[in-house]
Amino acid sequence: MYKYVIKRLISMIIIVVCAGIIVFTLMYLAPGDPARLQLGQWATEDVLAAKRHELGIDLPYIVQLGKFLYNTFLRFDFGISWQSSMPVMGELAVRLPRTLMIGIPSMILSVVVGTVLGIFAATHEGRLGDSLTMVLTMVLVSAPDFWVALMFIILFAAKLGWVPAFGIESLKSYILPIICSALPVMAVNARQARSSMLEVIRADYITTARSKGQKSKVIVRRHMFPNALMPIITGVAGGLCKVVAGSPVIESVFSIPGVGAYLLSGVNYRDRPVVCGCVVFFALFTSIVVLLMDLCYAFLDPRIKAQYSK
Amino acid sequence: MGNQFLEVKDLEVVYTQNKKMVHAVNGVSFSLGKGKTLGIVGETGAGKTTISKAIMRILPDVGARITNGEIYLNGESVLDKSEEEMLDVRGKVVSMIFQDPMTALNPLMTVGDQILEVIELHNDCDKKEAVKLAGDMLEMVGIPRVRYKEYPHQFSGGMKQRVVIAMALACNPELLLADEPTTALDVTVQAQVLGLIRDLREKYDTALILITHDLGVVAQTCDEVAVIYAGQIVEYGTKEDLFDHPTHPYTLGLFGSLPGMAEGEKRLHSIVGLPPDPTNLPEGCKFWPRCPHMTEACKGEIPVKHLSETHYYRCLKDRNPDGTFEDQTKPGGNENG
Numbered sequence A: 001m002y003k004y005v006i007k008r009l010i011s012m013i014i015i016v017v018c019a020g021i022i023v024f025t026l027m028y029l030a031p032g033d034p035a036r037l038q039l040g041q042w043a044t045e046d047v048l049a050a051k052r053h054e055l056g057i058d059l060p061y062i063v064q065l066g067k068f069l070y071n072t073f074l075r076f077d078f079g080i081s082w083q084s085s086m087p088v089m090g091e092l093a094v095r096l097p098r099t100l101m102i103g104i105p106s107m108i109l110s111v112v113v114g115t116v117l118g119i120f121a122a123t124h125e126g127r128l129g130d131s132l133t134m135v136l137t138m139v140l141v142s143a144p145d146f147w148v149a150l151m152f153i154i155l156f157a158a159k160l161g162w163v164p165a166f167g168i169e170s171l172k173s174y175i176l177p178i179i180c181s182a183l184p185v186m187a188v189n190a191r192q193a194r195s196s197m198l199e200v201i202r203a204d205y206i207t208t209a210r211s212k213g214q215k216s217k218v219i220v221r222r223h224m225f226p227n228a229l230m231p232i233i234t235g236v237a238g239g240l241c242k243v244v245a246g247s248p249v250i251e252s253v254f255s256i257p258g259v260g261a262y263l264l265s266g267v268n269y270r271d272r273p274v275v276c277g278c279v280v281f282f283a284l285f286t287s288i289v290v291l292l293m294d295l296c297y298a299f300l301d302p303r304i305k306a307q308y309s310k
Numbered sequence B: 001m002g003n004q005f006l007e008v009k010d011l012e013v014v015y016t017q018n019k020k021m022v023h024a025v026n027g028v029s030f031s032l033g034k035g036k037t038l039g040i041v042g043e044t045g046a047g048k049t050t051i052s053k054a055i056m057r058i059l060p061d062v063g064a065r066i067t068n069g070e071i072y073l074n075g076e077s078v079l080d081k082s083e084e085e086m087l088d089v090r091g092k093v094v095s096m097i098f099q100d101p102m103t104a105l106n107p108l109m110t111v112g113d114q115i116l117e118v119i120e121l122h123n124d125c126d127k128k129e130a131v132k133l134a135g136d137m138l139e140m141v142g143i144p145r146v147r148y149k150e151y152p153h154q155f156s157g158g159m160k161q162r163v164v165i166a167m168a169l170a171c172n173p174e175l176l177l178a179d180e181p182t183t184a185l186d187v188t189v190q191a192q193v194l195g196l197i198r199d200l201r202e203k204y205d206t207a208l209i210l211i212t213h214d215l216g217v218v219a220q221t222c223d224e225v226a227v228i229y230a231g232q233i234v235e236y237g238t239k240e241d242l243f244d245h246p247t248h249p250y251t252l253g254l255f256g257s258l259p260g261m262a263e264g265e266k267r268l269h270s271i272v273g274l275p276p277d278p279t280n281l282p283e284g285c286k287f288w289p290r291c292p293h294m295t296e297a298c299k300g301e302i303p304v305k306h307l308s309e310t311h312y313y314r315c316l317k318d319r320n321p322d323g324t325f326e327d328q329t330k331p332g333g334n335e336n337g
């Protein structure tokens, strides 16, 4: 088993480095002159050249790439934002807690409520509760998140005044963003949980369990749920990956200076250190989550465990 | 009501699939005494598994309905029992060996725990004793006790089938429904498994319904035989009745050239044509589209004819003493033109 983990860790490092190379190259090729974007239209050619030299973007591609890889992966330094002249690492450290304040509760909410709804719908297949759940989740999946966020602001902040409309002054101001980012994920989780439960409900071993005289509650808990868990975990892992990235839309609508908003402004200003730093960080986090997910599978399913220990 | 151990009366089961009604079982009646064995034979899709699941009330909750009929077990109506009362029947009074051992076991539970589950449900003993009993069951079906903690994927098909059998027999049921218990196994294992079932039946006086495609097994094991076609019993009788005087054209077709059965053909013969579409069954006799003796009258009411106390069949035609049919018209006569 540990051999497998080591193998996976090595491939993880390779993947993250590749992600770094790709995003660096894309930013390098992106149109627009970072020096001009910073200094404005009327800057003279001399000033621009000096700025380019300062940023190090007058060097050949391969040299720039080498420096980037060396700094990022050997010195663990994401560099300094061209736009704000602040270290990217420090900025991420300040912004990440705000993003997590939204991301983690919203993920827990969406996983718990989504899974429970999905199981409820599946065990009431074809009945009213099932149909209502399916309609509700369909609406939530398809409603655009910025629109839902605006409607919530109008209703709960402007009309009812229960919570602030934006900002991060009080804990209360996180409530709306959490709910808004949880709803669509919850709907997806519910549909996923329902369909994997339905698949399991029809399985022969469920009939076997019933033929033993087992109570249906225990059958759901002991036989159905563990077997339906794999696709549900996949959904949870997908949600978890998004937690650190945050949602640029939600953060913009609620004016929350989080990681998502940071990446968005980085892209707008061709701020290469910011974009590359964010993407490498996301890639690292995502591959850790995926590894944990695979280990979860092995823990749950003896067949997968048997494969890994070969 | 009912003096036999198991009585099934006019059972009808309908599945709903894609808004269509699948008429899987259409008025099946039979009864079975304690310690007796009934063989059920018939083509695929005839409704054999559905009948067994109906007796245990383990048809799918959604999409399956028992639309008519009565089932009595020990004189008590099974269909009138509450779900809670059924929990005490399933696994203890009646248990079932499922057709496909590859899918009948939960892949995430050890085989031992799966046997343990049924023991804990129905036996008043502590966990330790129950675990020991589950191990005993494994050994009884010829699997070493040390494999208790292994998972189904570590077992071959035949061994999984044994686990399923161990599970079904763990609480010494009074009625065992064995749904093709040997089809998934190779020949040598088949014999072992059948021997096992026979031994247990003798030991505990268990009544057995044996669904099979194998006439040799029927000949060796069964007291009575029901031939099922499109969810109906087309012929019913003792083993001797059916092997010596098969009467319904479908039975004749299935059994093929029967005399010399003992050493010759063991499997059921296949019959020209396809079984009818259960969403759209023919009027009258369900077999007429494939029957060599078909007449226009076959599309009407079909009487049940008794040849003796134990032997009946469902056909318009009378049997000649030599076993052939008196054809009023030639097969494929012009009246259906």
Ligand SMILES: Nc1ncnc2c1ncn2[C@@H]1O[C@H](COP(=O)(O)OP(=O)(O)OP(=O)(O)O)[C@@H](O)[C@H]1O
Pocket: B015, B016, B017, B022, B023, B024, B042, B043, B044, B045, B046, B047, B048, B049, B050, B051, B060, B063, B064, B099, B278
């Ligand atoms: N869950 C289900 N939903 C819809 N139709 C079903 C379902 N289960 C069985 N049927 C249909 O009911 C009919 C009888 O099925 P059943 O499984 O009882 O046949 P069988 O005699 O056991 O066949 P086999 O020898 O292949 O096991 C078939 O036409 C089958 O397609």
Ligand SMILES: [Mg+2]
Pocket: B048, B049, B050, B099, B179
């Ligand atoms: Mg079957």
